[in-house]
Amino acid sequence: MALEAYASRNPDTVHTDVLSEARQACYKARDAFYACLEKESNKAPTEIASVGLLYPSECKGSRAEFVKHCRASWVKHFDRQYCRNRRVQRLLDDKDSRRGV
């Protein structure tokens, strides 16, 4: 009987922002923002994103888009992932430069 009650609860609240369309929009905005970061990587990062990620003020626009299209927890998740990847990349690049013949 508890199961039936659970099944009929909240028939209207379907979180559409996690369905396919919304996801695709989010991914696009996310990729745009990170591309901007890559492009402007030589500029000084002055703005704070989240979870310790900083970005230059040139990317403010794409950041706003990113935050608009994606859920907050997703934004944090993607930022964290980006930082992780950057760190790994830096390690790999450093190793190469040090190894130089």
Place this chain on the structure above:
Amino acid sequence: MATIISRNVNHLRYVNRCLSQFRRLPIRSPPLADTAPLRTLPILQSVVPLGFGIQSLAIYQRCLFGTSTASVNPENQAPNSSGEANSGNGKHSGGSHQSNESGKSVRGGPVSWLSFLLLIATGAGLIFYYDKQKKQHIEEITSASEAVKQGPSVGQAAIGGPFNLINHDGKHVTEKDLLGKWTLIYFGFTHCPDICPEELQKLVAAVDKIKEKAGIEIVPVFISVDPERDTVEQVGEYVKEFHPKLIGLTGTPDEIRSVARAYRVYYMKTAEEDSDYLVDHSIVMYLMGPDMKFVKFFGKNNDVDSLADGVIKEIKQYKK
């Protein structure tokens, strides 16, 4: 080589003593076997019970006692005195001691060539025998360890179990409803940013691929580990976008907890703001057989092709 010979001489003397003891006093042999001589020679423990012919050793006895040297005699004294813990023994060793001395006076020479050759032969024989035993033992160990690695695992992994959940149409589904067909189960949640959609896409693509490659029907199943947000409607909308055949299951938090426990799936809410959180969970797909028994699991590292091939391989092996 000289040390080996002298060691072998001692070995044989001890062996002869013990065997003669065995012959005279069969009942009391075990305690005798524990006295000083054999304690240092565990090798011979294995040799003696196997008994390579008490008669042949009797012949050796006579030959060896027939030829003795001054240097060997003191060594005889040593095992003699330790062996004399037994009264019934003293007589025989005294007798053989006598025959030693009588043998010495008869022959005169230190060691005859015949006894030397016999000694070498016995020594070599012992060495080869021991070596063979050791090699056999090592082979056994290596083959045993290899056998465990190569063969299929003993018994079955305790993954899987009964559950009572609701599918995305609102109907009750238990594990019995999934019997008779192969199923690929994935645990996730609808609010997953990127991993679950990716994995589910891989899952349904693999199911299609298996259908066209091998003609086998696999039922893809998605079980939510976020029952509080994943209602029936939510799950329904979610799975519809991936594949018409994809079954989405959800239920009460208790039911989900028991299913996750049965399938050994870890999941934990990352405590962020109240309604917007992510669920950390193990990323795994379970392949269950037609009897709903666990067959194989697939991790995140497989792509569509390796997933499809892995499943087909398991099905073919299972049928055998």
